[in-house]
Every structure is written in C-alpha cells, then in structure tokens.
Amino acid sequence: MTLKVAVLGTGKIGEALLSGMLRAGWAPEDLLVTARRPERAEELRARHGVSPVGNAEAAKSADILILTVKPQDMGALLDELAPHLPADRLVISGAAGIPTAFFEDRLAPGTPVVRVMTNTPALVDEAMSVISAGTHATEEHLAHAETIFGGVGKTLRVPESQQDAATALSGSGPAYFYFLVEAMTDAGILLGLPRDKAHELIVQAAIGAAVMLRDSGEHPVKLRENVTSPAGTTINAIRELENHGVRAALIAALEAARDRSRELAAGA
Numbered sequence: 001m002t003l004k005v006a007v008l009g010t011g012k013i014g015e016a017l018l019s020g021m022l023r024a025g026w027a028p029e030d031l032l033v034t035a036r037r038p039e040r041a042e043e044l045r046a047r048h049g050v051s052p053v054g055n056a057e058a059a060k061s062a063d064i065l066i067l068t069v070k071p072q073d074m075g076a077l078l079d080e081l082a083p084h085l086p087a088d089r090l091v092i093s094g095a096a097g098i099p100t101a102f103f104e105d106r107l108a109p110g111t112p113v114v115r116v117m118t119n120t121p122a123l124v125d126e127a128m129s130v131i132s133a134g135t136h137a138t139e140e141h142l143a144h145a146e147t148i149f150g151g152v153g154k155t156l157r158v159p160e161s162q163q164d165a166a167t168a169l170s171g172s173g174p175a176y177f178y179f180l181v182e183a184m185t186d187a188g189i190l191l192g193l194p195r196d197k198a199h200e201l202i203v204q205a206a207i208g209a210a211v212m213l214r215d216s217g218e219h220p221v222k223l224r225e226n227v228t229s230p231a232g233t234t235i236n237a238i239r240e241l242e243n244h245g246v247r248a249a250l251i252a253a254l255e256a257a258r259d260r261s262r263e264l265a266a267g268a
C-alpha cells in the first residue's frame, strides 16, 4: 500500500522537501500540502501538481505528516491538528529547537514523533538531515523518515540530546559558508577584481575544497597544509585569520546558534 504524505506549512524547507520527494519518484497524488495563504497553495499545485488541503484534512487522510512551520507557529498548528489526528499516524517535525516531547504532550497518547533537522541544500539533493526518535517512534518510523529525507541528501541518526548542536552545525551550516563567500568576494573587489570574476573564483574554490573534503579521505588540517607553501601566500592569510580570532569567532557563533535552538523550545 502506498503511503500518503502531507507537508504542513509548505514554505522554503517544506517545498525543498516536496520537490525532492517528487524527484525521488513519489507520485504527486500521494503528496498533500498545506499552506496558510490560498495563493501559496495554488502556487504549489501549479508548480508540483500536488493537492493543497486544509490542516485538518491532512491530519485525517495522510499516513505521515511532516510539519515544516516555524517553531513559533508549531503550538497553534498542533492545536489545529490534535482533534483530527489518529494516534497511529507518524508525525515528523522539521522545526528547529522543539523537542519531540512538545508534540507528544499535545497529540494523542502513543503518537510516534520523529524530529529531523535538514538544511536548504535539499534543493539540490545535497542536504544533511539529522534524525532522532521520540518516545513512541520505532525503527520502522525512523526508516520512513530516512526514506523521505534520504531523497534529498544524506541522513544521520543522533540521540535527541544532540539535536540542538546538529542544528547549529548543519541546519544553519550553509549560511556560514554563504557568509564566507560573500566576505571573500568583497575581498576580491578590494584586490581589484570585477565582482563577477571574484564570485566565480571563490565559488569554484569552495566547490573544489568541499569535494576534496568529502572524497580525499584527508583530514582538513592536511588539506590546508598542502595549500600552505613555505614563505608563500597562504600562510600570510592564515596568520591574519588567527590574528583576528576567526577560529574563536566560529566556535562562539555555533555556540550561540546552539543556545538559540534551546531557547526556541522554551518559546514555542
């Protein structure tokens, strides 16, 4: 029997996941979406051929519900769903911060909940989706989450206690790399390169470095040492990065992201 999957609150992450599921071979007729604005619902239907429904309808007719609203909107969404949602449905949360217990407290006793932190490279099938089981989620439920999110990239199971850290590293992670590319492109301008050329050089350096990190089997320290010639150019740049405390800044930045993930749970 084919499972029906509903994506509730289909914004950036919900649509990235939806498009990935379609690319992975899910039939549009097995996918439901909900959106707050009717224009958004129609846009999703036109773009992906899926059926927009209300949240209550999704709760009644989908086997798996993937909730991709903002953490601050999750409580209100659960209030809408709870009266219609049988306890045998799998609820997958894609929200930052919110623990599985938050869902279990608001849904029918025994409802299986899986928490997933994915990231925007889902749009190009290069996501990392970090998956944790709630109290009632079984191996089968985790496998469903892995099948869905595995269609848009890699998956990794972690204990839920590591989810806030995973959110800081990989949920937010792409933003740090975009930030670095933006800053280095500005540096290229300072050095006299046209913006488009500076952008192209840095993006290709990022892609090359990323593929080597993934495929070479080498430690990042070794890869960096291979670039760093004695009395050469790179070591001069590295000295400036260390002088400006970039390593410490990154550690502090990720700690702040982890702390915010924890706070989102309290504010939901």
Ligand SMILES: NC(=O)C1=CN([C@@H]2O[C@H](COP(=O)(O)OP(=O)(O)OC[C@H]3O[C@@H](n4cnc5c(N)ncnc54)[C@H](O)[C@@H]3O)[C@@H](O)[C@H]2O)C=CC1
Binding pocket: 008, 009, 010, 011, 012, 013, 014, 034, 035, 036, 037, 055, 068, 069, 070, 071, 073, 076, 077, 094, 095, 096, 117, 118, 119, 120, 171, 172
């Ligand atoms: N943007 C990112 O890089 C990542 C976001 N996340 C998580 O994914 C979730 C969604 O984030 P985005 O897609 O960036 O936000 P978004 O704002 O693009 O999407 C959320 C959507 O939910 C809709 N919505 C809110 N309440 C609703 C309701 N009751 N019924 C139906 N629709 C409703 C909103 O209208 C909006 O379109 C958040 O919980 C966030 O923590 C997770 C990983 C990465």
Ligand SMILES: O=C(O)[C@@H]1CCC=N1
Binding pocket: 096, 167, 171, 172
């Ligand atoms: O910034 C945020 O809260 C979301 C969660 C991880 C990435 N974006």
